[in-house]
Amino acid sequence: MRRLSWFNATSLTIGFAFLYLPMVILVIYSFNESKLVTVWAGFSTKWYGELFRNEAFLDAAWVTLRVALISSTLATVLGTAAAYVLVRGGKFFGKTLFSGMIYAPLVMPDVILGLSLLLLFIAVGLDRGMLTIILAHTTFSMCYVAVVVSSRLVSFDRSLEEAALDLGCTAWDAFRSVTLPIIAPAVISGWLLGFTLSLDDLVIASFASGPSSTTLPIKIFSAVRLGVSPEINALSSILIGFVTIGVITFSITTKRAVVRRRREENAT
Amino acid sequence: MKRAALILLPYSWLIALFLVPFLIxxxxxxxxxxxxxxxxxxxxxxxxxxxxxxxxxxxxxFDNFKFLTTDDLYWKAYLSSLKIASISTFAALCVAYPLAYGMARAPDEWRPTLMMLVILPFWSSFLIRVYSWKAILANEGLLNQLLIAIRVIDEPLQILNTPTAVYIGIVYTYLPFMVLPLYSALEKLDASLLEAAEDLGCTRFQAFWLVTFPLSRNGIIAGCFLVFIPVMGEFVIPALLGGSQTLMIGKVLWEEFFSNRDWPVASAVAVILLLLLVIPIVLFQRNEEKQREAEG
Structure with missing residues (x-):
């Protein structure tokens, strides 16, 4: 085993300290008794209690969760279809435009995407609310899904699909029983990516939402613009906790699946 | 028939919700x-x-575009965004390089964990990560408390609501985008090349500068674009950490739209911002394609 040199050990320590200290401090201060976030006044969980009595936050959280679930699911279907026709669809009219439209939202600033969608919703007379946020989030999430899934489609052995077709499968059967299981991990990561992007998005949601529907990031943003609040610290800690548990579980299960597959391959 | 439906569904969605809005x-x-x-x-x-x-x-x-050239605010905001994006991209590179290098040199069995540790902050909320610096950088915040306690300074420094806070925020939130391409370039590096360089009489620093650094060029380019392009249009970081004196074009666009309700000018600002970004985006695409060809 290679040993780490002192230089590499130091740069790893400093780098990860920089990445994690702010979040650790945030979580610690969410248990602070004092209303002043920067003065420690003893351990308390009262801000968590306050948070769960705050109807406005709970409503916003519920809207955010529904938007994220619906938009990431729609985006997964559309994005997988887009990836499939990009990689397997052969040539068709306007393919360059199509792939351009897939990649452009990934690099375009959020403010431009948000502004353009809002102007569209107003032009067609669509009332802004949960529906418009879902439409907006689906649009940018599907591009991320398409990129993740197409990179998987490019790398896998095409002869498997051809074999299924030769053996009498219809194109749809071949897709369902051969292609889909192989690209499933990419489809799932695409869904997760869309889900977290939707949970996290402030800028596009601010443009697309109406007075009737506020998402959690919008609520957090308007609260923290004025200053630091212990309630927001509590809310942030809960969100950080969820993400940490989610990512660790996901990586352990995928690692197990890889180990299992390797063992099966060795056995045969 | 089915193929046509499969193409039409995502195609028409993107035309209706991406292309048409943009034309509007x-x-x-x-x-x-x-x-x-x-x-x-x-x-x-x-x-x-x-x-x-x-x-x-x-x-x-083109009155709105003419208006943008007559009012100082706009071109100052464009220039200031350009400056902030360039400096913070360079700062992110300086912070990310040693980290990515350390990861690539770490024992093999550590690497998946280190990778996960870099990706984890990327999955947690952007807004919260920016917000976490507010309590640290404030006048009575933890950084000032610490600096006063160890007697580096007597008076608290004004960091929050200055461009410095924006730089810190950008480097912090965009660090994973810089680390990952650097890591994947450095990881592929063949260690025997370095040994050869040292055998031939290079010092370790020379070996790094003449072998490692040029070979990680693609990672550096990719990372810089991945940070520079989104930072140009950044709104959240200047809004939360920059105060009123930090001018960035994303913030100007937001205020033009939501506070001044001047939609034509906000749209003109967006068009110009996009035109400025077309060049780096095209360069980035070309770099990616070249790399793919080199590998394939």
């Missing part, structure tokens, strides 16, 4: 502000037929 932005950027709902003129009246279209086109002009 261009159209409104050429319109005039008006006290009406929607607050701009002219509106396309298709019922008047060809004459309606002609009237509509004749009323479009």
């Amino acid at each position: 932005v261009i159209k409104i950027s050429l319109s005039d502000i008006a006290l009406a709902i929607p607050p701009y003129t002219p509106n396309l009246d298709l019922s008047a037929g060809w004459q309606g279209i002609k009237d509509f086109v004749s009323q479009l002009d």
Whole structure:
């Protein structure tokens, strides 16, 4: 085993300290008794209690969760279809435009995407609310899904699909029983990516939402613009906790699946 | 038939919700502000037929773009965004390089964990990560408390609501985007090349500068674009950490739209921002393609 040199050990320590200290401090201060976030006044969980009595936050959280679930699911279907026709669809009219439209939202600033969608919703007379946020989030999430899934489609052995077709499968059967299981991990990561992007998005949601529907990031943003609040610290800690548990579980299960597959391959 | 449906579904979605909205932005950027709902003129009246279209086109002009050049605020905001994005991209590179290098040199069995530790912050909320610096950088915040406690300074430094806070925020939130391409370039590096360089009489620093650094060039380029492009349009970080004195174009666009309600000018600002980004985006795409060809 290679040993780490002192230089590499130091740069790893400093780098990860920089990445994690702010979040650790945030979580610690969410248990602070004092209303002043920067003065420690003893351990308390009262801000968590306050948070769960705050109807406005709970409503916003519920809207955010529904938007994220619906938009990431729609985006997964559309994005997988887009990836499939990009990689397997052969040539068709306007393919360059199509792939351009897939990649452009990934690099375009959020403010431009948000502004353009809002102007569209107003032009067609669509009332802004949960529906418009879902439409907006689906649009940018599907591009991320398409990129993740197409990179998987490019790398896998095409002869498997051809074999299924030769053996009498219809194109749809071949897709369902051969292609889909192989690209499933990419489809799932695409869904997760869309889900977290939707949970996290402030800028596009601010443009697309109406007075009737506020998402959690919008609520957090308007609260923290004025200053630091212990309630927001509590809310942030809960969100950080969820993400940490989610990512660790996901990586352990995928690692197990890889180990299992390797063992099966060795056995045969 | 099925193939056509499969193509049409995502295609028409993107045309309706990406391309058309964008054309609307261009159209409104050429319109005039008006006290009406929607607050701009002219509106396309298709019922008047060809004459309606002609009237509509004749009323479009470049006044908003001319306005952007006459008011200092806008070009100062563009320049300031450019400056902030360049400096913070360079700072992110300086912070990320040693980290990515350390990861690539770490024992094999550590690497998946280290990778996960870099990706984990990326999955947690961007807004929260920016917000976490507010309590640290404030005048009575933890950084100032620490610096006063160890007697580096007597008076608290004003960091929050200055460009420095924006730089820190950008480097912090965009660090994973810089680390990952650097790591994947450095990981592929063949260690025997370095040994050869040292055998041939290079010092370790020379070996790094003459072998490692040039070979990680693609990672550096990719990482810089991945940070620079989104930072140009950044809104959240200057809004939360920059205070009123930090000018960035994303924030100007936001305020033009939500506070001033001047939709035509906001649209013109968006069009210009996009034109500025086209060059780095095209360069980035070309770099990616070249790399793919080199590998494939």
